[in-house]
Amino acid sequence: MSTAALAVASQGAARDRPRHRNTELLLLLGVIGVATVLAAAVVVALHANITLDVVYLPLSIGAAFLVLHIAVRFFAPYADPVILPCAALINTIGITFIWRLSLGSVTGNRRTDFSIFTGQGFRQLLWLFCATAAFIAVLWVVRDHRTLARFSYTAGFLGVALVMLPAMLPSSISEVNGAKIWVRLGGLSVQPGEFAKLALLVFFASYLVAKRDVLSLASKRFMGIDFPRGRDLGPVVAAWAVSLLVLVFESDLGTSLMYFGIFISMLYVATERTSWLLIGLGLFGAGAVLAWTAFSRVHLRVDIWLHPFHDPNASGFQIVQSLFGLGTGGLFGTGPGAGNPESLNQYASSDFIVATVGEEVGLFGLAGVLMLYLIIAQRGIRSSLDVRDSFGKLLGAGLSFSLVLQVFVIVGGVSKLIPLTGLTTPLLSYGGSSLVANWCLIALLIRLSDSARKPPGQRPAVLQLRHALTEVISR
Amino acid sequence: MPDAIVLAAARFGFLILLWVFVFAVVGVMRRDIFGARQSSLVAVPRGVKFPSSGKPAKAKRGKTPSQLVIVEGALAGTRIPLKENVITFGRAEDSTVVLSDDYASTRHAQLAPRAGQWLLEDLGSTNGTYLDGAKVTEPACVSIGAPIRIGRTVFELRS
Numbered sequence: 001m002s003t004a005a006l007a008v009a010s011q012g013a014a015r016d017r018p019r020h021r022n023t024e025l026l027l028l029l030g031v032i033g034v035a036t037v038l039a040a041a042v043v044v045a046l047h048a049n050i051t052l053d054v055v056y057l058p059l060s061i062g063a064a065f066l067v068l069h070i071a072v073r074f075f076a077p078y079a080d081p082v083i084l085p086c087a088a089l090i091n092t093i094g095i096t097f098i099w100r101l102s103l104g105s106v107t108g109n110r111r112t113d114f115s116i117f118t119g120q121g122f123r124q125l126l127w128l129f130c131a132t133a134a135f136i137a138v139l140w141v142v143r144d145h146r147t148l149a150r151f152s153y154t155a156g157f158l159g160v161a162l163v164m165l166p167a168m169l170p171s172s173i174s175e176v177n178g179a180k181i182w183v184r185l186g187g188l189s190v191q192p193g194e195f196a197k198l199a200l201l202v203f204f205a206s207y208l209v210a211k212r213d214v215l216s217l218a219s220k221r222f223m224g225i226d227f228p229r230g231r232d233l234g235p236v237v238a239a240w241a242v243s244l245l246v247l248v249f250e251s252d253l254g255t256s257l258m259y260f261g262i263f264i265s266m267l268y269v270a271t272e273r274t275s276w277l278l279i280g281l282g283l284f285g286a287g288a289v290l291a292w293t294a295f296s297r298v299h300l301r302v303d304i305w306l307h308p309f310h311d312p313n314a315s316g317f318q319i320v321q322s323l324f325g326l327g328t329g330g331l332f333g334t335g336p337g338a339g340n341p342e343s344l345n346q347y348a349s350s351d352f353i354v355a356t357v358g359e360e361v362g363l364f365g366l367a368g369v370l371m372l373y374l375i376i377a378q379r380g381i382r383s384s385l386d387v388r389d390s391f392g393k394l395l396g397a398g399l400s401f402s403l404v405l406q407v408f409v410i411v412g413g414v415s416k417l418i419p420l421t422g423l424t425t426p427l428l429s430y431g432g433s434s435l436v437a438n439w440c441l442i443a444l445l446i447r448l449s450d451s452a453r454k455p456p457g458q459r460p461a462v463l464q465l466r467h468a469l470t471e472v473i474s475r
Numbered sequence: 476m477p478d479a480i481v482l483a484a485a486r487f488g489f490l491i492l493l494w495v496f497v498f499a500v501v502g503v504m505r506r507d508i509f510g511a512r513q514s515s516l517v518a519v520p521r522g523v524k525f526p527s528s529g530k531p532a533k534a535k536r537g538k539t540p541s542q543l544v545i546v547e548g549a550l551a552g553t554r555i556p557l558k559e560n561v562i563t564f565g566r567a568e569d570s571t572v573v574l575s576d577d578y579a580s581t582r583h584a585q586l587a588p589r590a591g592q593w594l595l596e597d598l599g600s601t602n603g604t605y606l607d608g609a610k611v612t613e614p615a616c617v618s619i620g621a622p623i624r625i626g627r628t629v630f631e632l633r634s
Contacts, residue, residue, distance in 0.1 A: 369493075
């Protein structure tokens with residue numbers, strides 16, 4: 001091998017590349033400030049007076065984030081400084097609004113005490129502490145994201161197993177409101193699909209790194225676009241079939257749409273071929289028509305989407321209430337705590353958290369929250385551009401894209417842009433599995449950005465076989 | 476009515492703080508992107524006058540190169556920030572970029588800043604230095620993205 005040493009004159013400067021950890025700390029303190037104002041606003045609106053008790057919730061959320069920050073300082077010192085604060089702010093807004101929902105409303109039943117130890121808000125806070133542990137575990141175990149590439153088929157198998165697990169279990173354990181996506185044991189319910197997402201992302205990335213030459217080089221040219229050979233369509237058709245199977249066995253529209261979207265986008269990133277997007281869209285269209293004709297559930301969802309006001313008190317109830325909520329909110333919202341989001345019943349904190357937030361903080365507040373998602377995804381894609389190995393690039397792009405695709409599907413559903421499907425809003429909505437899984441996703445993004453921003457001297461060398469010379473050893 | 480004032484303050488206070496946070500984050504990202512560029516502004520030698528007062532005369536779309544990237548060869552992927560120093564290439568231990576390539580000479584070439592441009596000069600190498608596929612015989616201005624080839628290694632200036 002041609003051993004080449006590099007003596008960069010400005011090596012000192014490269015070593016001292018700013019780590020921006022203090023910037024991250026400052027932004028996190030800002031998050032705690034925003035959280036305090038939000039909690040105070042809720043209490044003022046509901047009770048017209050504030051006591052110091054209101055700081056307990058923001059401070060306990062903030063404590064968890066400071067622990068995350070310290071973990072990043074130790075395990076990923078060069079990580080991007082804005083990913084963690086943005087995720088933290090989204091999560092803070094989520095927990096505060098879930099807590100706010102258990103307090104009732106100004107017009108309806110109003111609870112007099114606003115202790116943090118009650119309702120879904122407190123349970124979500126406990127889940128945040130679990131997520132903190134999971135986040136630290138991911139950063140601690142995955143010291144180098146390339147170790148994940150070794151588990152490609154294991155991850156793929158694990159992912160499919162987790163997706164299929166609820167379908168195999170009896171409905172009494174796995175079915176809630178018609179969607180078989182749960183595993184309920186005792187008082188604890190887990191959505192394995194949320195974790196399957198991460199495992200499948202790892203599998204897609206390592207599979208595509210291995211196969212992308214075949215998928216991008218062998219092709220036939222037709223109408224100015226390079227189309228792949230028939231036999232190379234195998235994996236994309238397999239992904240499509242699995243998505244459809246998820247739909248058939250679990251009646252879960254959102255998840256199947258998301259898996260397929262993630263696979264197609266990663267295929268596109270890996271091969272830079274527009275034809276894969278066209279093929280993906282074609283397959284999606286075919287699958288959508290098939291599902292629409294074959295499953296009454298899908299048919300019903302599309303009907304509600306097209307004519308929500310046809311039956312506003314029964315089938316269209318949720319979407320109509322959601323639209324009313326967003327409309328009441330208008331530009332600036334009714335103010336935190338001053339709205340009436342519990343008209344959405346038990347879904348106000350899960351599927352329709354976006355409508356809840358939108359009603360009380362309005363278009364301006366909701367746009368701010370969406371900006372935070374956008375920033376996280378932008379930083380993720382930035383890191384995947386900077387990271388030096390193909391697996392890392394694909395994983396980073398996939399993680400970022402899965403986050404924004406999930407936000408698009410649920411926000412689009414709640415605002416009636418697309419048919420509503422039951423997906424959790426990452427980091428915002430109520431649900432333990434979703435929260436833990438999405439903090440693991442953020443941990444992986446932070447790990448990737450850390451390896452992308454490390455100065456070259458501290459990076460483990462990437463094996464460059466292409467330029468290695470053949471060495472003949474005589475015995 | 477003080478209540479209404481408190482309510483309005485709480486209501487808009489959150490929105491304002493949320494957007495202040497978003498802009499603070501964007502500010503951090505902006506510094507992150509442009510920080511390197513600001514530190515690599517090329518110093519104009521003292522006593523030398525330039526018509527465009529320090530601004531790069533022919534720089535592509537007003538961009539100043541801020542780093543030298545090795546795109547091919549054993550060191551591919553390495554980035555070297557461009558400061559005010561001359562960058563030398565060769566097999567000599569004291570070169571900025573040490574090339575242990577059979578086709579490289581001890582002191583092969585150098586890249587020097589002049590008035591916001593980077594000049595590539597061959598230092599009498601055996602196998603030559605190539606800029607954009609052409610052999611460099613006299614100091615030549617390197618534009619952003621033009622490949623510089625020395626032996627098996629290819630460099631590029633990036634903004």
